[in-house]
Amino acid sequence: xxxxxxxxxxxxxxxxxxxxxxxxxxxxxxxxxxxxxxxxxxxxxxxxxxxxxxxxxxxxxxxxxxxxxxxxxxxxxxxxxxxxxxxxxxxxxxxxxxxxxxxxxxxxxxxxxxxxxxxxxxxxxxxxxxxxxxxxxxxxxxxxxxxxxxxxxxxxxxxxxxxxxxxxxxxxxxxxxxxxxxxxxxxxxxxxxxxxxxxxxxxxxxxxxxxxxxxxxxxxxxxxxxxxxxxxxxxxxxxxxxxxxxxxxxxxxxxxxxxxxxxxxxxxxxxxxxxxxxxxxxxxxxxxxxxxxxxxxxxxxxxxxxxxxxxxxxxxxxxxxxxxxxxxxxxxxxxxxxxxxxxxxxxxxxxxxxxxxxxxxxxxxxxxxxxxxxxxxxxxxxxxxxxx
Numbered sequence: 437x438x439x440x441x442x443x444x445x446x447x448x449x450x451x452x453x454x455x456x457x458x459x460x461x462x463x464x465x466x467x468x469x470x471x472x473x474x475x476x477x478x479x480x481x482x483x484x485x486x487x488x489x490x491x492x493x494x495x496x497x498x499x500x501x502x503x504x505x506x507x508x509x510x511x512x513x514x515x516x517x518x519x520x521x522x523x524x525x526x527x528x529x530x531x532x533x534x535x536x537x538x539x540x541x542x543x544x545x546x547x548x549x550x551x552x553x554x555x556x557x558x559x560x561x562x563x564x565x566x567x568x569x570x571x572x573x574x575x576x577x578x579x580x581x582x583x584x585x586x587x588x589x590x591x592x593x594x595x596x597x598x599x600x601x602x603x604x605x606x607x608x609x610x611x612x613x614x615x616x617x618x619x620x621x622x623x624x625x626x627x628x629x630x631x632x633x634x635x636x637x638x639x640x641x642x643x644x645x646x647x648x649x650x651x652x653x654x655x656x657x658x659x660x661x662x663x664x665x666x667x668x669x670x671x672x673x674x675x676x677x678x679x680x681x682x683x684x685x686x687x688x689x690x691x692x693x694x695x696x697x698x699x700x701x702x703x704x705x706x707x708x709x710x711x712x713x714x715x716x717x718x719x720x721x722x723x724x725x726x727x728x729x730x731x732x733x734x735x736x737x738x739x740x741x742x743x744x745x746x747x748x749x750x751x752x753x754x755x756x757x758x759x760x761x762x763x764x765x766x767x768x769x770x771x772x773x774x775x776x777x778x779x780x781x782x783x784x785x786x787x788x789x790x791x792x793x794x795x796x797x798x799x800x801x802x803x804x805x806x807x808x809x810x811x812x813x814x815x816x817x818x819x820x821x822x823x824x
Contacts, residue, residue, distance in 0.1 A: 457477075458473045458474075458476035458477040458480060459473075459477040459480075459481075459484065459486075459487060461473035461477075462474035462476075462477045462487050462490045462491065463486065463487075463490050466494070466497075467494065467497075470490065470491075470494045471491060471494050471495075474487050474488075474490055474491035474494065475491070478491070483514055484514075485510075485511040485512075485514040485515040485518055485521070486511075488507045488508070488510045488511040488514070488521075489507070489508065489511045489518065489520060489521050489524065491507050492504040492505075492506075492507030492508045492511070492521075492524060492525075492528075493524065495507065496524065496527070496528055496531075501528045501529075501531050501532050504524070504525075504528045505525055505528045505529065508521045508522075508524050508525035508528065509525065512525070517548055518548075519544075519545040519546075519548040519549040519552050519555065520545070522541045522542070522544045522545035522548070522555075523541065523542060523545045523552070523554055523555045523558060525541050526538040526539070526540075526541030526542045526545070526555075526558055526559075526562070527558060529541060530558070530561065530562055530565065535562050535565050535566055538558070538562045539559055539562045539563070542555045542556075542558050542559035542562065543559065546559070551582055552582075553578075553579040553580075553582040553583040553586060553589070554579070556575045556576070556578045556579040556582070556589075557575065557576060557579040557586065557588065557589045557592065559575045560572040560573070560574075560575030560576040560579065560589075560592060560593070560596070561592060563575060564592070564595070564596050564599075569596045569597075569599055569600045570600075572592075572593075572596045573593055573596045573597060573600075576589045576590075576592050576593035576596065577593065580593070585616055586616075587612075587613040587614075587616040587617040587620050587623065588613070588620075590609045590610070590612045590613035590616065590623075591609065591610060591613040591620065591622055591623045591626055593609050594606040594607070594608075594609030594610045594613070594623075594626055594627075594630075595626060597609065598626075598629070598630055598633070603630050603633055603634055606626075606627075606630050607627055607630045607631070610623050610624075610626045610627035610630065611627065613626075614627070619650055621646075621647040621650040621651045621654065621657070622647075624643045624644070624646045624647040624650070625643070625644065625647045625656070625657055625660060627643045628640045628641075628642075628643030628644045628647065628660060628661075628664070629660065631643060632660070632663070632664055632667075635667070637664045637665075637667050637668040638668065640660075640661075640664040641661055641664045641665060641668065644657050644658075644660045644661035644664060645661060648661065648824065652824065653684060655681045655684040655685050655688070658677045658678075658680050658681045658684070659677070659678075659681060659690075659691070661677050662674045662675075662677035662678050662681070662691075662694065665677060666694075666698065669703075669706060670706045670709060671698045671703060671706055671707070672703065672704070672706045672707020672708070672709070672710075672795065673706070673707070673709065673710060674694070674698055675694075675695055675698045675699060675707075675799075676710075676799045676822050678691040678692075678694045678695045678698070679691075679695065679799055680799075680824060682695075704767060704769075704770050704771065704772050704793070704795040705736045705740050705767065705772065706736075707770075707795045708734050708736055708743065708772065708793055708795065708801065709734060709735055709736055710733070710734065710822055710823070711727060711731045711732070711733050711734075711822070711823040712731065712732050712733075712734060712801055712820035712821065712822055712823065713726040713727050713730055713731045713732070713820060713821055713823055714726075714730070714732075714819070714820055715819045715820065715821055717730045718821055723821065723823070723824070724824075727823035727824070729748065729755060730748045730755070731748065731823050732745060732746065732747045732748065732820070733745070733746040734793075740764060740767075741763065741764050742761055742762065742763060742764060742777070743761070743762040743764060743772070743774060743793075744759065744760070744761050744762075745759070745760040745761070745762065746758075746759055747759075747760060760776060760777075761776075761777040762774035762775065762776055762777060762791065763775055763776075763777050765790065770794060770795040771792050771793065771794050771795075772792070772793045772795075773790055773791070773792055774790070774791050774792075774793070775789060775790050775791065776789070776791070789805060790805065791803065791804070791805060792804050792805070799821060799822040800819060800820075800821060800822070801819065801820040801821075801822070802819050803819070803820060
């Protein structure tokens with residue numbers, strides 16, 4: 437199923453209301469319960485076009501396009517002025533790959549109702565599928581004129597413009613879609629793609645991150661962000677994202693290959709950058725909650741001589757944000773040695789307290805002291821997990 441079909445697939449007839457019988461249940465319920473109610477409603481009144489449309493919607497959601505088309509066709513036979521039935525049937529034909537029949541149905545819906553924005557938008561999708569992007573842009577523009585709050589039409593027009601090479605216009609449309617619907621993950625991913633094409637990897641990463649925040653289970657967003665991280669030189673972050681993909685899709689071959697390729701090139705300085713949480717806090721609170729309330733942000737300076745740490749610490753039962761700065765001494769393999777800036781803390785043997793950040797894995801950081809002479813529990817090795 438294409439992205440456009442997945443978002444705003446079909447038009448439902450109404451919001452749920454108080455149920456009063458099979459026809460109302462057919463209209464208001466969803467899934468198998470709706471199908472059963474629609475069957476009863478149609479038996480009671482075989483000339484009820486709305487019940488055929490609603491049953492067609494349920495078949496379409498289940499992926500049974502042939503039955504959906506049959507029900508929409510019956511609704512049209514009963515009431516040839518049902519613009520919604522033509523539009524929904526067009527979407528079903530498009531899902532089956534019959535773009536020309538889809539366009540014919542959208543066109544008929546527009547003839548019946550020239551102000552039906554959805555029909556223009558779906559006809560734009562069909563022209564995009566035929567790679568007629570100029571006509572597609574015209575259709576999306578008409579839909580936006582009728583309904584200026586149609587975030588999906590802005591996003592689709594942006595995709596068409598971007599495909600034609602007009603990246604700046606595409607970004608403007610994605611931005612407008614996000615203004616209308618700040619939770620529209622697809623628009624963030626689309627804009628991230630556009631920034632990626634412009635080699636503006638920082639903005640691309642920010643948009644893919646926002647898409648992940650909205651939909652944490654979207655492996656595609658992690659993949660896009662991993663590619664942007666790699667392009668920006670943050671190979672450790674790229675590995676972490678591919679690792680996350682494998683938790684969502686364990687058989688994702690490309691991520692397995694990417695991790696193997698990137699691990700041979702990983703730079704511990706790049707890998708340290710990011711937000712981390714102590715494993716103890718993760719066990720106690722869960723990773724997401726711990727990252728929100730107790731996460732620590734580590735950032736390596738451009739010259740790789742300093743590491744800034746922004747840490748959430750508990751003081752008298754209250755979480756307080758504290759800033760620390762470490763001076764880097766050396767880097768050897770996956771380890772970075774450093775000492776806390778402006779602190780001359782000494783071990784029992786007189787040596788200066790030196791910390792080691794050991795990037796044993798891209799998503800797993802061991803924080804330990806350099807000397808084994810200090811036995812204090814507070815200085816024992818402890819680990820951090822990377823926040824998503």
